Amino acid sequence: MSGQLHPLRPEQAHAADPAHSVWLSASAGTGKTQVLSARVLRLLLQPGVEPGSILCLTFTKAGAAEMATRVNETLARWVRMKPDALAGELMAIGAKFDPAAQARARTLFTRVLDCPGGGLRIDTIHAFAQYLLAAFPEEAGLEPGTVAMDDRTRALLAREVLGELVANADADDRSALAMLSLRLGPDGAKAWLMACAKAQELWADPGGWRSPMRPQVLQLLGLPRDFSESDLARECADDRFAQTALRSCHAHYGEWKAKSGSDACAAITNWLSLDPVTRLAELTTLELALFFKNGNPRLPKNADPLFTDDLARVGEAIAAIREKHVLLALTEYLVPALELGRRFAILWDDAKRIRGLVDFDDQIARAAALLANGDMAQWIGYKLDRAFDHILVDEAQDTNASQWAIIDALTQDYFDGLGAAGARLRTVFVVGDYKQAIFGFQGTEPQLFLSQREKYREKIDQAIANLEELARETRDRPLVQLSPLQPVELQQNFRSSQTILDFVDRAVAQVGTEAMGMGPDEVRHTGLEVPGRVTLWAPIRADEGDDPEAVEQEGAETWLPAPERRMADRIARQVKQWLDHGHVLTKGGKRRAGPGDIMILVRKRRALAGLIVARLHAARVPVAGVDRLRIGAPLAVKDLLAALRFAAQPRDDLSLANLLVSPLGGWSQEDLLLHGLRERKVGLWDHIRRSYAPLCMETADRLRALLARVDYEPPQALLHWLLTGPWDGRRRLVARLGREANDPIDELIGAAFAFSAEHTASLQGFLNWFDASDEELKRDAGGGGDAVRVLTAHGSKGLQAPIVILADATGNPDRGPVRAGELATVDGRPVPLPAMPKEAKAGPVVEAEEAKKAREREEHWRLMYVALTRAEEALYIGGALLPSDKDIPEASWYAVASALFEGEGKEDPIWGQRHDLGDLPGLNAPPAAAPSDGESTQLPAWATRPPAQEPRPPRPLAPSSAGEDLSPNPPGMMQGGDAALRGTLIHRLLERLPDIAPEERREKAARWLEAQAGDLPADAREQMLEQVLGVLDHPDFADLFAPGALAEVSLAATVEGQVVTGKLDRLCVGEDRVLVVDYKTTRRPPDSLEQVPAATLRQMSAYAHALAAIYPGREISAALLYTHEPRIIALPGDLLARHKPGLGDKQASLPANGFA
Template structure:
């Protein structure tokens, strides 16, 4: 099954498993009712088969039905055939932040290597676009990679194609346009007619028009072209209406209209010619960036979401490889279900068609087995046009499949007639089924939806004919309510801390929080529901929808949290936007640069700093030239001194901790940052906090970890936090309508139904090239510069966006199962909702009188709710508060130091003055050392007289690559050590070899392996072998790194054997010589470990 969103895929998988699991347990009567409801037979044989479906699903490869988004399927396909897709080994998908960072790098390289022509184009783009708009435009060009490549791709010079795109001749220039002003081309007779008629008009306007006409006629064509605006000013008012006397005859009016037509045409041609001068360098630069962008991704082994679809479609369309891959895939499935087909674009349909191409081409490898494609789509729910989808694709593909099925049926019948046999495959005609029935929504709600569609008009939604009426659950009551629009009092602007937000939005969020709190109040009547059982609404039954992802959604979440309502965070937000992230980043910015006054002030007044604004004013006020950090350090006030001491703890870690460790310390260390942030901002702050920590780990995985580097990396991209909706049970959900696709709730609130669609930012403009059919992206063009095809494309885009605006309303309304509430706020200068707002179009449907409402002032309703759930003494349900367990409230504490056990052999850096051996000699010396270690480990167990023979045989087996002289030297050195009288105890039978040691010393774990360990009743001796060819000649010459290593061994053994003294020695096998390390030499290093 292929669907459009992750939420839809998860919801579908859950529902299928729930239904099939339910069928296993149902009795015969209820199972028959379920099967009858979906149009299936319900005889005993079908019921028996239905009970086995759940087990069959679990036996599918992967443990269930394969339900993927098209992107996920494409990713799987490319992973299965990477070489065929032309991908480098190890190619991985780009996340949003990496994409933004890579785009900056490619743009920087482009600017660094740009020609003067490119630099001028980039300068022009930067002037015409908003900040960072030039890069966004170039990324649009990168996404249109098919426009620039291939045999018909746009290549420089582009002037001819740009002119044709704008509807001008390919050789058009100012000379050609000016030719339209000469006497042979321009309608001079109509102009003379107007001049004569104006001459009879005694008003001042008439004489001015005559003078302007005569002046214009006296110019050459080029000057006439430059003076058309002055001629228009004399003939027309500023609003475009003609300057005509009231008694103007038809001939005058006709000639005047002709002049208007000609002047408008000339003006449009000049405007399009000027626009071509802008577009040619812009598109040339866009092509250069697009090619550089894709070349860089390919070189680095990276791929983004659009690439996945593009590569998968190209792979399956390939005449050679595509057929083989289709054959391989054809063996894996018999049925394909496409969900949300109305939001599937052309490239995605290419994938689907390739997957099903063998379904209708004869018997194939599956012989007579019936194979199906089931496509589910609803034109009324096509709302992702901003992502390049179009519901028209759905309609076209239906015609394609209809023709394929009809052809396959005709071929099967022809083959049966020729062979005089029955068709081997029972092919069925294309079946078109309606989506009018809903099993989850009350009939009263769906009746309102039908009335809304009728009031708005099927054409406004993009339908040719009115849709069929909806059929819902007639046994369940449903309610649609409209709340009076919220208008904030002017005084609210200056009294709220959130004055940067409009007063109406804040008031709307307050009202919604109050309403939801009233519904959930266990002491009140609550909001009755009938789904499943007659009950009171809970937090998880409520979904609050907004049209756009703006500040209102976050403000609603904050107000609900302040009201004590369990609420999930918004469904999607920029990682840098949540207050918890801003506070943590302020702490990191201060740590990186203590003299950053803004970051320090932000940190102090955050939950981490625990200052109030008054505290900042009292303790932070200083001379202008004095830095805030310097001022606080010099302060003698105890409150400031306490804060400085707290901040010093943070600064002490900057030079030694990576960003993720810094965040860990802030969140779980002495500052207890997570607890403070969640206490102030609510539990929804946990997700952004976790994502910031994940971002720090992600940065450390791709770069050398540094705090300043992480800050720059974080600021360079706009990582997006997407909340998966599966874990929000029991919480109010706040999300956009787009994010709610595939979801539903018993109670739905439309929070910004008064929004004016004309104020929304227009989508990116494209003009389709007639010859290739390719859409060409256009940069920002002011409204007064849009003419010809550009103006037509803008009007078409506006029409499509308005259709999507109404389809978005349909999706929002159909999320409600039992109750739909419509509300919104009016701006400071608005008296009524905008004409094309959802609120204004739905309001006339409410014909009953207004009802008084304690929260909204007034409301209107259609339908009804179930009877209130009145609690009784026996059945009243008390609100239960689940307390967090003690372990969840106990601080985790600082990260272990070091994060992994300390190995004594790495306890310090070797700072000896003697230079290292050359690389080849170093490798030989290392090999020699390993062999001597192995022999010293094994030979003590061998009888004295047999050691030399045994050691020689062992070396012959394990050091064949060494010549006999080298093996002999190793043998002699080893035997000399073993036979040395001073080392007898160390290599006696009571001593242990290669002994693992582990102990906790000073809060850190020490773990290592001692070469030899001798444990006696009163003392313990540890010896480490050193095979260097440059052994020290005295105790003072032993490197510090060796002393630190042995100090770590001694410290660990003192913890393991607290009742015994511990001695350490180093055995240099080359001499051979053993050097005992006195306690006073080891003591400073042991003390360092303890601290």
């Protein structure tokens, strides 16, 4: 935090007071981070409080970094601050500001730097767990060198463990694996086994589950531990079934003269005549005779109420048997699945131990066990008891039971007496907001925020009572003055307009606080008295026509629902209009909004977010890209991987096709259809390199250059060459996909370096390693710069923006199925559950799913609260209805918002119609201030005219990159890298041999070839030698290799504002004529001038134009020397003029008569 500290409000100052423990409920935008920082500063200012005695625990790394930055910048500023200014800042946080306090404040920065670890301990809970394990590795049971594994290492290890399980599986295991694969699919089965590996508590002693697990599973499902099919049949016996009710129904049906009555009577009579086992088999027949398929009873009109009640009891009996039958079948599924899962979990733990790895769950579990179990834990607790006197917990609503176990262990002796701390005051400070508990899918348990508050309140109250009792017994003052836990609430919002917060309060009231999982207390915010607006855009419906502006842009995205495509297009048009014509903002001074002022939120990370980014990019709106994505998902990464896959396996036609139509390949889909058509069983690469089509010949040469490097370059070097070398891949990808392509490209290079650091650097090995796990790329959404941010509502937590758009508020939370991931045993251990169809669920499973659905619905509304409170001045709400949506879903955010708008909407050119609450000033730019002398001042025209664009420095054009000889080589004994080596050797010989006497050339050339390329076959070296000597001895080339001719000449010239650089193989400069010759080593030279590739002609044309600029007035001649035959092809001047590459803004060629 830079700049002067703002004075704390009374409730903030009370929360920051270090004299007592505080439980702070801080609504969105109320300055909780400022209170946290102020409390840390006031703790540091207390005499006797050392920096190392303060521990701050946060939920995210970003939160920890922000708090550390605020505190450290303030301490650094205090060192040299003038007394009056320092006194003002100390007053602002509620601290003493006398000279002694100021003197202490000036020393805090160095004291913090000198404390162990080099600073305050402000960590995430996982980072702190790592600290504990590193401090006590032996006590935690860790081997030396144990490290935390990342997602990719986890995926690779899971693959190895699964392979070991399959390889060593017995008949039962193979049967269970086959069953899981059929029911869940390969990926689902793997996910299930990893869930079992995570359920360490279930398998751990004492009381851990062991084979056979049938009794435990039956008990878990609410059945007796020895329940079987025969027990289920006994449920149909006369003494167990609703016999009296069934016979009563039989009598009533007998009085019903309709066919349904007689059929029911016959079915009951037949069923009662059967034995229990057969009755169970025929239960469905009986049920269909008494009830319709929808469950309604078959009853006559005006049926006797007794008849109705008896039939209901029969229905309940049938349903109970049906449920037990389903649970028994589920047992047959779960028992082998869990037994297999336990074996996998054991192998998983063994593999981690052998390799010295721990995952995040291990860190938390081991750290909690370290502090809670055994005599050693008491020693560790004693050591830590002396270390931390003040613990601060941020985002406590997102902390789960395992993490609270660590906090509880740290504070166990805080209030149980004086502990090892002597008479020092010990405090806890916990801050959170139940309304913002939105990470249940990560295992957080927000209800603990409330239960833990009561727990700590009781502990502190008991400690106060104990101290008072001790004081009465000793007739002395207590050594420590404890005060009760202070519950504090922050409601003053410093972020948003009151207009927006009033809308938020009404939305919460519309939903109901109970629906958010809270008590009935009213939620009320106080915000900034600045203009604000809330706008509801008309939803896009599936039956609407296409927007005229959107039709041409849809292209390859037609696989997405049409309403979502239209939504993305309209958002892009709206944002573009705001930026072009002005969207006024008033907070901090009237100004026009820029791209960085706009945040677009979606409920879930779906294709809509990426499509919005693409539409904004197409509209030339700066956009930071989505906040998270899988590293293998961006098109830039897929294109680069296609190049690597082709390089590793040239016969991979799919990868080659993907590469060709990517920005790297430069082909269009039409080009692929035209040039990719070939005979059956002919590979695409073989077809391209045999083709004489100019595009194919050019592409084949580029691909050969790639293949020549595969065997010699590690993956990261190959990627670097693709991106910055002749392929110019990064520029091409960014030009097509936008600047957001840079981050995933860099991550891919980083992954290649990480692979090479731990494995043998092979290309195929890297691809296998990369494909094993698709790591998630997380962008720092808080640092998007001056660009529009597209985030999920979860990712926006802790962020804000002047303008916020809710892009998919019409999303239906009931659209996807809810699956209960686990059931709890009698002693509270979670048992993982695999996915199963609806008909396989009953009893506790259905109850668990209903409970989870209720929790998810509560979190759905809390997520709405988070999304709404991100807006500072303007909030826009919209959405697209999918074809399956007949109307706006009742449980959607949009349905809640629309109920808060009254009256007719306004016409809108983009959305058709909109509703507004509140208002912002006109969208014109802020008026200029009037001159102080009261007279108008006319600015000169140049002052109001935008400056001309700065000329870009010329980028050198390398003619060789404009194209080389792309003629495909026939099959021969040298391929790939050897072919590239052959060309290099021939060029070097042609450079060196002309200066050697003709009679000595063969001997010296043979020795040089043996020294430089001794690994090549002797016949290959002899063939090269014959080709070179054939060229040098050819009478037609005598002038070319005369003593005055130059070899390997560097060239640089400016032609029409473009710098042209290159290296000429042979240059002959005469008084009136200049001849440039380029060597070509392909073994299939063109038969005539017409067959010379266009790329080669562009290359030679660039050379010729550069030489014309260097040697004005001289005739420029150009030729190609093919060393294989040998043969020289002269290039006429008019042909070179026609193939002049684009060298600058002017595209006209030089006169053809400038060349020979």
